[in-house]
Every structure is written in structure tokens, then in C-alpha cells.
Amino acid sequence: MTTRVAVPSKGRLRERVLELxxxxxxxxxxxxxSNASASIEGIEFIEMRPGDAxxxxxxxxxxxxxxxxxxxxxxxxxxxxxxxxxxxxxDLVLACRDDAPYSEPADLDGKTIATHLxxxxxxxxxxxxxxxxxxAMGGSLEGICxxxxxxxxxxxxxTGESLxxxxxxxxxxxxxxxxxxxxxxxxNDDIAGLTLRIDAARQARRTQYLMLHIHPDKxxxxxxxxxxxxxxxLLPLAGRDDLVAxxxxxxxxxxxxxxxxxxxxxxxxxxxxxxxxxxQ
Numbered sequence: 001m002t003t004r005v006a007v008p009s010k011g012r013l014r015e016r017v018l019e020l021x022x023x024x025x026x027x028x029x030x031x032x033x034s035n036a037s038a039s040i041e042g043i044e045f046i047e048m049r050p051g052d053a054x055x056x057x058x059x060x061x062x063x064x065x066x067x068x069x070x071x072x073x074x075x076x077x078x079x080x081x082x083x084x085x086x087x088x089x090x091d092l093v094l095a096c097r098d099d100a101p102y103s104e105p106a107d108l109d110g111k112t113i114a115t116h117l118x119x120x121x122x123x124x125x126x127x128x129x130x131x132x133x134x135x136a137m138g139g140s141l142e143g144i145c146x147x148x149x150x151x152x153x154x155x156x157x158x159t160g161e162s163l164x165x166x167x168x169x170x171x172x173x174x175x176x177x178x179x180x181x182x183x184x185x186x187x188n189d190d191i192a193g194l195t196l197r198i199d200a201a202r203q204a205r206r207t208q209y210l211m212l213h214i215h216p217d218k219x220x221x222x223x224x225x226x227x228x229x230x231x232x233x234l235l236p237l238a239g240r241d242d243l244v245a246x247x248x249x250x251x252x253x254x255x256x257x258x259x260x261x262x263x264x265x266x267x268x269x270x271x272x273x274x275x276x277x278x279x280q
Contacts, residue, residue: 002039002043002044003042003043003044003063003064003188003190003191004043004044004046004061004062004063005043005044005045005046005062005063005064005065005066005191005194006045006046006047006048006050006052006053006056006057006062006064006065006066006067007021007031007045007046007047007048007065007066008047008048008049008050008053008066008067009047009048009049010049012088013050013066013068013088013179014047016085016087016088016179017066017085017179018031020085020198020201020202021198023201023204023205023276024194024197024198024200024201025197025201026040026041026045026197027040028040028045031045031047042190043190043194046062050065050066050067050068050071051067051071051074053065053066053067053071054067054071054072054074054075054077054182055075057075057077057080057182057184058075058076058077060184062184063183063184063185063188063190063191064181064182064183064184064191064194065181065182066085066179066180066181066182067179067180067182068088068177068178068179068180069092069175069176069177069178069180070090070092070116070117070120070156070175070177072180072182073092073117073120073175074117074119074120075119076119076120077182080182080183080184081182081183081186082180082181082182082183083180083181083195083198083199083202084178084179084180085178085179085180085181085198085202086178086179086202087178087179088177088178088179089158089176089177089178090156090157090158090177090178091156091157091170091173091174091175091176091177092117092154092155092156092157092173092174092175092176092177093154093155093156093157093170093171093172093173093174094108094113094152094153094154094170094171094172094174095145095152095153095154095155095157095163095168095169095170095171096108096145096151096152096153096168096169096171097145097146097148097167097168098167098168098169099167100151100152102151102152102171103171104171104172105125105128105130105171105172106128106130107171108130108132108151108152109130109131109132110131110132111132111133111151111152112132112133112134112135112149112150112151112152113125113132113133113134113135113150113151113152113153113154114134114135114136114137114141114144114145114149114150114152114153114154115134115135115136115137115141115153115154115155116136116137116138116141116154116155117154118134118135118136121134121154122134124154124174135150141153141155142155142162142163142165142166142168143166145166145168146166146167146168152171153168154174156177157170181195181198183195196279197277199279200277200278200279201276201277203277203278203279204274204275204276204277204278205252206251206252206253207249207250207251207252207275207278208249208250208252208255208272208273208274208275209247209248209249209272209273209274209275210247210248210249210250210255210270210271210272210273211245211246211247211269211270211271211272211273212245212246212262212267212268212269212270212271213237213243213244213245213246213267213268213269214243214244214246214265214266214267214268215242215243215244215266216242216243216244218265218266218267219232219234219244219246221265222246222248222265225258225261225262225265226248226250226251226254226258230248232246232247232248233246233247233248234246234247235247243268245269249275249278255272
């Protein structure tokens with residue numbers, strides 16, 4: 001039976017997911033952003049909107065999908081096996097007008113909330129024991145609230161600029177969201193292989209392969225420059241007793257800030273290369 005995996009059909013999430021899959025070695029030339037599908041290395045990748053992908057995943061017709069936390073919440077699959085991908089981050093917030101007398105969810109009891117996530121919002125309000133009327137919407141929520149048609153909205157906030165433009169502000173952060181690879185069955189061999197490659201590519205994007213020459217007595221000091229560093233690989237240099245070649249993988253975010261510390265240790269011949277895959 002063919003393994004089916006959904007990828008986003010449009011938007012910034014699509015771009016980041018395809019970039020990740022390309023880094024993981026998949027040839028995605030067949031995708032054109034028009035609900036296409038392509039069989040790649042035994043997996044049928046199908047382009048669809050994340051909300052639709054989450055629904056079909058929940059219905060058992062997909063084996064995995066690249067979606068976001070909010071769509072997982074709406075379809076009650078947030079507890080399924082998943083890899084958090086570390087991009088497309090946002091907060092799911094409860095927001096109201098700046099002049100509204102609300103400061104916490106309980107203040108909305110008996111009021112109206114507009115949202116793109118009606119089922120999750122209903123469950124969330126039930127858990128909080130807040131009785132609200134929920135209006136499901138497909139378009140922009142901020143304007144509806146700004147005009148007083150809704151007392152509050154439950155929506156994603158990335159920077160808060162859109163809320164501010166409409167004289168709205170968040171009164172509660174309900175959930176932190178990001179892109180995720182959600183799986184129906186981790187025992188599926190195709191999904192296991194895809195997961196391994198995604199995780200290896202994701203880890204590699206955070207690191208660089210560092211090579212340098214250093215005095216043997218200074219090798220131990222490398223762990224003070226890069227805390228948590230495991231033992232670097234040491235190689236002898238032909239005709240040199242005063243230097244060894246040290247090879248190691250370091251976090252990309254730390255490298256540039258620590259170059260001067262490496263030079264203070266007497267390191268020379270410093271070369272940093274991108275890593276294609278990291279498998280723990």
C-alpha cells in the first residue's frame with residue numbers, strides 16, 4: 001500500500017517545508033504549488049492546504065503531513081507522534097479591542113468569539129468553564145473584532161503588528177505553535193526513513209563542521225569555547241609535534257562569536273563547512 005504524505009500547497013510554510021525536504025535529499029521538481037502529487041522514493045507526496053491535510057490525516061487517509069500546531073489542535077491530533085520543525089512559529093492568542101474591559105478569558109463569559117479554529121476554541125472554553133458563542137470564520141478576524149461584531153478573537157499572532165493596526169491586543173496566550181511533521185504510524189518503514197532524513201537535515205542546519213590546527217596542550221580548552229563539546233577528532237600533522245588537527249561539529253550560532261576565543265588559544269588554519277546531515 002502506497003505511503004501518502006501531505007505537504008503544504010502554498011505560502012511560507014510550503015517554502016520552508018520544501019526547502020527542508022530538498023536538504024534531506026528529495027527531488028521535488030514535480031511540485032508546482034497546484035495541488036500536485038508526485039511519487040518520490042516510494043512515497044506519494046500530495047500538495048494540499050494544511051487544514052485539509054490535518055483533516056485527512058485524522059480520517060486515516062494520510063500516513064503523515066507537514067502541518068502546524070493550530071491545525072493539529074483543531075483536528076485533535078496534537079498528541080500524535082510529531083517532529084517539531086522549528087520554523088513558522090507563532091502564538092495562538094485570545095485578543096480583544098484596546099478599549100474593551102477584558103483582561104482574562106473568564107471575562108468573556110457570555111460574549112462572542114470569532115475564530116478560524118471553532119472546534120478547538122469550543123473545547124478550550126469548555127475546559128476553562130467559560131460560556132461563549134463561537135463564530136467560525138474563513139477570512140480576516142481583526143476587522144470583525146475592531147468593528148465590535150465580535151467581543152474577542154482566537155487567532156495566530158506572529159509579530160502582533162496586525163493586532164496593533166486594528167487597535168487590538170492579546171489578553172491570553174493559549175498555545176505556542178510551529179510547523180510540525182505529524183505521523184499516523186511511526187512503524188511505517190517509509191515514514192521511519194523520512195523521519196530519519198528530516199531529523200538529520202534539521203539538526204544539520206543548526207551546525208557547522210569546524211577544522212583547525214591547535215597545540216596539543218590546548219585541545220582540552222576547546223570545551224571552554226564550545227560548552228558541551230564532545231571529544232573532537234584529533235589527527236596528526238606530518239612533521240609537526242607542536243600542532244594537531246582538531247575536527248568537531250559545533251552550533252552554527254556559536255561559531256562566529258567564538259572566533260576570537262579560538263585565536264586566543266592559538267588556533268590556526270580555521271575552516272568551517274556546512275553540514276548536510278547529523279544523525280545521533
